[in-house]
Amino acid sequence: MTHAQNAQQFRINPLTESFGAEILGLDLAKPISDATFAAIQEAFQKYHVICFRDQVMDEKAHLDFTLRWGELEVFPEEDKTTTANTFYNVANTSREGEHLSEDDPRVLFQKVNARWHTDSSYRYVPSFASVMYSTEILPDEARGGETEFSNMLAAYDALSDADKRRFEPLHMVHYYEFGRRLYPALPPITPFERDAVPPVSHPLVRVHPDRDNQRSLFFTVNAGNEISGMSLEEGQGLHRWLDEYASKPEFMYSHRWCENDLVMWDNRVLLHRATHYDMAKYRRAFRRTTVAGNGPAFGPFSLIPAAVTSK
Ligand SMILES: [Fe+2]
DSSP, X not given: OEXXXXXXXXXXXXXXXXXXXXXXXXXXXXXXXXXXXXXXXXXXXXXXXXXXXXXXXXXXXXXXXXXXXXXXXXXXXXXXXXXXXXXXXEESBOTTOOBOOTTSHHHHHHHXXXXXXXXXXXXXXXXXXXXXXXXXXXXXXXXXXXXXEEEHHHHHHTSOHHHHHHHTTOEEEEOTTHHHHHOTTSOOOOHHHHHHSOOEEEESEEEEGGGTTEEEEOOOSSSOOEEETSOXXXXXXXXXXXXXXHTOGGGXXXXXXXXXXXXXXXXXXXXXXXXXXXXTTOOOEEEEEEEOOSSOOBOTTOOOOHHHHTO
């Protein structure tokens, strides 16, 4: 599909049969007209993950584009006096450019996020979308380092009717501290973080009012493994099953990063994870912003306010 607006011609090419698209010929650092932005919003709603190729984005341009989508999520650290906590550094390098060792806490967090997750599922109001810009990519010969996405709308649809019924009343407990259980070498969370992001539960089956109440699976593997309404053992067994289920190739798109890619994904309906790469040998760095959600996740038994349904 070709769009001609804003004196810019751009193309939208699907990346798989069911979701994901790349957008070519659009410069996000230049002003974007309302009509062009509406076409981007439509593509985002349809494809769930969109990759804008060949972007040259400084922090300001990145921030300005993110703010077109809604309010920014601020990361749950105590010091909010710097602009740094609106950008999340997804990298095995420091902000100053140093290649970090594999046991550095900042790198351990990258390992936690090699598990299926949506960004900020540990919040009562989980995030809407993430916007990530590649600043250092792996060389062609390096293996791994892709970002994999799994489509939870398709995953829900493919469940048996019996599983759809079984999952309907269940919730998963999500908590920010879970990464510390996986990697005890991480520094403990601070009292501020403990207060700011206490554990929450979200419905395992998420209902999307913006999609005619279509359903998706909603769970993560980086922020917990307990299913409320089940014994710990049974819940963890189901959680392991979900982890494997999300990895079915028919639900997935694997993004191999190119230089100057800006990728934006919908945290409401997708899971993502990073694939393994040789962290000691290669540098890999991204700058990410997160668009806040506009309300809690709804489940099959939620009373969804009319104001939300009519949007
Ligand atoms: Fe993530």
